[in-house]
Amino acid sequence: MKTEYDFFIIDKEHLKEKKTFPFQLYIFNPAHKKFSMFLNGNRPLTKEHNDFLDYILERGGKLAILKNQRKTFLTAQETNASEIPSLKERELHPLEKERLMNIKLKEMYEEKRGAFSLQTEFELACQTDNFEAIIENARMEILTFSVTMSPTVSLAVHLAKTHLEKDNFTNRIVAVSYLLAKNCNIVDQDALADIICGAYFAHIGLTQTPLTIARTPYLNLPEKERTLFQKHTILGHHLIKKSQIDISERCKKIILDHHERAAGGGYPSMKYGEQIEILSQIVGAVSHLFEYSSGKITGGKQSMKAILIAMKSKSYMQGLEFDFGEKVFQSIITLINTDKIETKEDHTELKKAA
Structure with a gap:
């Protein structure tokens, strides 16, 4: 979908009494803040068109040209860019300057270090218990997002800038969720921003429950406390809505649904299949992976490799x-190359866990 950044505004006088143009004419409607096609290229500007154009312009509408037809427009109309106010150089907003700088830094980093491989870096991170490289790569990419796209994208950039630095439990979930989404061919910045913010806020509902619940391994919780723990998704969703923070509805669904499971065995609503947003499944899968390896579920830590071997063989x-949906499950089990010959230690860990 085209946005205001795809157009530049002209005055009717810039048409210079010509009747046909090798470029397309668009109209900006100030009421709906949208651009719409007015006249296709090489179609005559009839008297009816001209009268209707005057009617639109008198009511605050604007005449616009696609930026990718800039050269065609200037050549056909024998006009210099300096004569078009909307084409004059504008001072970039400080946030846009920062974004452009971050794009250059990312390019320099990739030129020096080569392409980033999630599987390679994840395996190394698990071996060393150090996820700094993965977190830094995610941060570097997120800081190149356009902050003018939506409030959720802007918030995702802010969170990455202010929080996605240290290697901690939450940042591991955020960074791996973001990169796993890309591995699932989710590349739209709006969707990626939703998963970043969703991963950060997924467990905010636990702040509304007794501290002992968050500190006790899930399987060790008595039934009453376990039920209260399961309410953290509803509490988090309610807290976000009550705060009136300007984030997308899809992001709110991630907070509510990240414990839903594809076969209907999750909570809070026992959704199943396509009723569950794939971004919710990704955050749920990654959260579960780190919760299990850190002992937050059983009380005992497990190596990530042993967990993924068990998941792969079910x-x-x-x-x-x-049960995270087939696409997410397949992406999860490839985070570490488990096709290598498993060591005696791997088998010992699996037996202990079972």
Whole structure:
């Protein structure tokens, strides 16, 4: 969908009494703040067209040309860019200057280090228990997002700038969720911003429950406390809505649905299949992976490789889940190359966990 950044505004006088043009004419409607096609290229500007154009312009409408037809327009109309106010150089907003600088820094980094491989970096991070490289790569990419796209994208950039630096539990989930979404061919900045903000706020509802619940491994919680823990998705969703923070409805669904499971065994609404947004499944899968490896589910830490081997073979390990939708599941189990010959230690860990 074209936005205001795809056009430049001209005055009717710039048409210079010509009747046909090798470029398209668009009209900006100030009431709806949208651009719409007015006249296709090489179509005659009839008297009816001309009268209607005058009618639109008198009521605050504007005449516009696509920026990718800039050269065609200037040549055909024998006009210099300096004569078009909307084409004159404008001072860039400080945030846009910062974004352009971040794009250059990212390009320099990639030129020096080469292409980023999530599988390679994830395997190394698990071996060393250090996710700084993954977090930094995610941060570097997110800081190149356009802050003018939507409030959620702007918030995602702000969160990355102010919080996505240290290697901690939350930042691991945010960075890996973001990169796993890209591995699932989700590249739209709006969707990626939703998963960034959703991952940051997914467990905010736990702030509304007793501290002991968040600090106790899930499987060790008594039934009453476990039920209260499961309410954190509803509490988080309610808290976000009550705060009136300007984020997308899809982002709010991630907060509400990240514990829903594809076969209908999740909570809070026992949704299944396509009823669950794939971004919710990604945050749910990545959160579960780090919660399980850190002991937040069973009380005992597990190596990420042992967990992924168990997931790939769908071997029983108490509290381990597999039901994140086939696309997300396949992406998760390839985070580490488990096709290599498993060591004696891997088998020992799996037996202990089972």
